[in-house]
Amino acid sequence: MTGLHDYGGLLMGSRLKRLSEALYAGVDDIYREQGIQLSSRCFPILFLLRDNGALSITDLAGRLGQSHPALSQMSRKLLAEGVVAEKADAKDERRRLLLLSKKGQALMERLGPVWKAVEGAVDELFGAEFGAVLGRVDGALEERPFAKRVRARLRVHAGAAVEIIPFEARYREDFKRLNIEWLEKHFYVEAIDHEVLSHPEQNILKPGGHIFLARLEGEIVGTCSLIRGRRGFELSKMAVTGRYQGLSIGQRLIDAAIATFQKAGKGILFLETNSKLKPAIRLYERNGFEHAERPEASHYQRSDVYMVYRPTAERGKGHD
Template identity: 35%
Template sequence: MDFYSQIGKVALGSRLRRLSDRFTEDAAKIYTLYNVALDPKWFPVFYVLSQKESAAVTEIAQSIGHSHASVSQIVREMSSRGLATTKKHHQDARVSVVKLSDAGRQLIPRLEQQCVDVNQAVEELLLESQYNLWNAIAEAEFLLANKSFFDRVQAVQKVREQKSIEIIDYLPEFHNDFKRLNYEWIEQYFQLEEADQQSLNHPDEKILKPGGHILMARYKGEIVGTCALIKMNDKTYELAKMAVTPKAKGKGIGWLLGQAAINKARELKAETLFLESNTILEPAINLYQKLGFRKVIGQPSSYQRCNIQMELKLV
């Protein structure tokens, strides 16, 4: 059985490289057939230069979608074969300007005929195909430009891992985890304050008995995140004590905790959800905005670290 049939789409990149190698191998033979002394990988750079008097390396790189370093390397190789020349821009010595040499320009007529014939061969190949490879490549490039392959795999990983994440209610046995998770982030960025110690050491008295609620996030049997709803009045609750342990970040745990807290606040008949934070915690601020919170100016905070207040209207 063919390896790629066996392993499937996970080897897409490897299969595309195999196809590219097949074209590249034949391309070298085709250049010899037309007596065009070019390395196939030089073609994009050579073609751009054949269409104008000269061009800067940066301009060429932008035109063909290569890196500056890649184009510079190709230009050096072409220059060593006597097909291109390079000089500094007369107004900016940092800019390298490239042009084809006389020997390079002598190849243009033969290359043009080669391109006509190759284009016809490609058209015939596409007509024999059930799917238009050229259009499919263009579509794939467009889609990957909008969302990279890495981002797509990471998103799949996050969805899969989130299936192993449980959002559960606080129990007395989770007290040490509740403290640990909050101490972890507070001491990383700020100093522990008296108000922190009161709520973290006495969550029953300071959060639960007055009508609040605490949620915990469990991943593969380990408590990795938490947040609390602190009752401010019958209509308003504060989203507080949100923390996710560093080793579990990137799995969307904060998002799941935030959504669960919002749903719980609605169950508690809250009309407004309020929070305090600090703008140096950019990921947290971005999360709150994604959850729908907007910046407000409220009463002075009891926490020295607070420099932003946000709220979410639930009705």
């Protein structure tokens, strides 16, 4: 019969919860044998009060990673048992603090041998290093929550599934949509944009240019173009939809464009952009584009940066 362990880490939360319940139940049995009716779930509060002195419910909730209502409910049980007391905060009389009562202090002293036995049993089950492992996991999750770790792996998986394909007429509206989305987010749509994006076959492909599309599970999620001109090719019309940022789609598109330009072997490869798009500029720089003097006026009002692609062998030799 299949058990939870057969699913590995996929059901780790369920397995840990079951182990936690078993440990709580075992310790509760021992407490009852000692004549103590308190649940073992209440004792983290008692440990914190013993070691830190008086604390508020808010302080306890934050240190234990539990909700304020849950801590309030447990504190009422402890108050009813007489093992904790409460007092007003000297700095704010409206704020109540919990502290160990004399009965609570006596209880903590009495249970010392029991806790040593519990620790020994835990070490027997999990090994003496288990506590250190839990500490490392706690610290790692504070630094980077579990959901973020899962999302990062999903992005890697999705990135591997991205296809870079050539333009097809059926994707004409996707090409336009992605670029309009990008322009409206960062600038505005100029007249030249409307013309080129509405008729990509006539304005890009027919003169000898290329359009690249990034497809993920049948959806077009990114694009860029090589527009043929007098001096070579312009890398242009680069856009990746916001929902799929972080999958290195822009890098994949640039790789395809550079490879196509290198096969053509004619002229230069340049681009125009805006200085406020710093992440994009860093991406271009990493791929061999260098800042250069503009040889002629830009056909975009938004452009204030001109860059030229320099193959590795040519970098550092100066500009044309």
